Amino acid sequence: MSTTERPLSPHLQVYRWRISMFTSIMHRASGAFLSLGTLVLTWFLIAAATEGDYFSYVSDLLAHPIAQLLLFGWTLAFFYHLANGVRHLFWDIGKGFEKATYRTTGWLAVAFAVVMTVVVWYPVVMGGAA
Amino acid sequence: MSMRGWHPKRSHRKNVSYLGAAGEGSGHWWLQRLTALIMIPLALWFVYSIVSLAGASQADVQAWMGSLLGSTLLVILVPTLLLHSALGLQVVIEDYVHSEWLKFGSILLIRFAYLLMAVGVVIAVLRVAFGG
Numbered sequence: 347m348s349t350t351e352r353p354l355s356p357h358l359q360v361y362r363w364r365i366s367m368f369t370s371i372m373h374r375a376s377g378a379f380l381s382l383g384t385l386v387l388t389w390f391l392i393a394a395a396t397e398g399d400y401f402s403y404v405s406d407l408l409a410h411p412i413a414q415l416l417l418f419g420w421t422l423a424f425f426y427h428l429a430n431g432v433r434h435l436f437w438d439i440g441k442g443f444e445k446a447t448y449r450t451t452g453w454l455a456v457a458f459a460v461v462m463t464v465v466v467w468y469p470v471v472m473g474g475a476a
Numbered sequence: 477m478s479m480r481g482w483h484p485k486r487s488h489r490k491n492v493s494y495l496g497a498a499g500e501g502s503g504h505w506w507l508q509r510l511t512a513l514i515m516i517p518l519a520l521w522f523v524y525s526i527v528s529l530a531g532a533s534q535a536d537v538q539a540w541m542g543s544l545l546g547s548t549l550l551v552i553l554v555p556t557l558l559l560h561s562a563l564g565l566q567v568v569i570e571d572y573v574h575s576e577w578l579k580f581g582s583i584l585l586i587r588f589a590y591l592l593m594a595v596g597v598v599i600a601v602l603r604v605a606f607g608g
Contacts, residue, residue, distance in 0.1 A: 378568060381561040388593040391550070394537045395600035401534040409531070424523060431512050438509060466527055 365452040373430045376423035383420045414470075421466050426459035504563060511560035518553040538604050547605040554597045558590040 361367065386408075393404040407413060433451050436442040442451055525546070529537055540546045566583050573579040 374564075374568060377561075377564045381565055384558060384561055384590075384593065387554070387557075388597055391541065391554070391597050392600045394534060394541055395603045401537070405531075405534075421523075424519070428516070428519065432516070435509065435512065466523070470530065 365449050365456075369430055369433075369452040369455060372426060373434070376427040376430075379423045380420060380427055383416075383423075386416075386420075418463070418467060422459055422463045425462040426455060429455035429458040504566070508560065508563045511556050511563070514556050515553065515560060518549055518556070521549060522553055541601055542604040542607075547601050550601045551598055554601075555594040558594045562586055562590050 358367075390404060390408070393401045408417070430452075433442060433455060436451075442448060525540060529540060541550065565586055569579055569582050569586075573582060
């Protein structure tokens with residue numbers, strides 16, 4: 347491959363941030379992050395089937411602040427990926443491409459994720475313990 | 477494949493089969509959507525259950541996992557989720573990893589790991605459900 351400095355096509359930093367760009371990038375980012383969560387999900391379910399003290403060990407680890415922060419992140423990523431995934435399914439049947447609709451549903455997906463994450467985590471944060 | 481490209485004398489099916497870089501036609505795309513659709517209700521149920529189970533004892537978690545509803549839905553959800561995740565990660569890898577061996581290797585590694593995880597979870601759920 348040539349090492350000559352060739353002009354590249356305009357990349358992300360050139361553009362002004364728009365909701366369409368944000369929702370698209372975040373769909374992939376949230377999906378990748380959620381994939382990491384499948385490891386914890388698997389670990390938790392298998393631990394629940396074991397005998398002895400192993401489950402309480404896992405349960406205590408998940409109550410750690412860092413684990414709680416990760417779970418909070420996965421909650422946000424889950425609801426976002428779900429809402430934006432529904433947008434994708436509508437696009438697949440050819441609906442929702444009009445500029446105004448596209449932007450509105452984009453904002454709606456973000457709002458849905460934030461609201462649902464608050465609904466899930468409000469009792470945890472206010473109640474002190476999980 | 478010499479099947480690429482549209483030809484008036486071929487059926488529609490033949491015009492789309494085996495297209496794309498991996499020669500798999502629309503299979504990957506379709507499976508990604510199908511797994512997404514299946515998971516809309518299942519994932520909502522799962523998140524609701526997990527939130528209700530926050531800080532629960534092992535006995536409570538087992539009661540949920542082993543119930544007829546819980547075990548049935550988990551055995552459907554987890555493999556579906558892992559398949560959806562594997563398909564998604566594959567696209568990301570294909571976009572950003574340019575070394576053929578690394579690309580092939582990482583996709584294969586994810587598939588093996590996910591197969592192991594899916595089987596592990598299904599056995600765990602069935603063990604609890606049947607009290608093994």
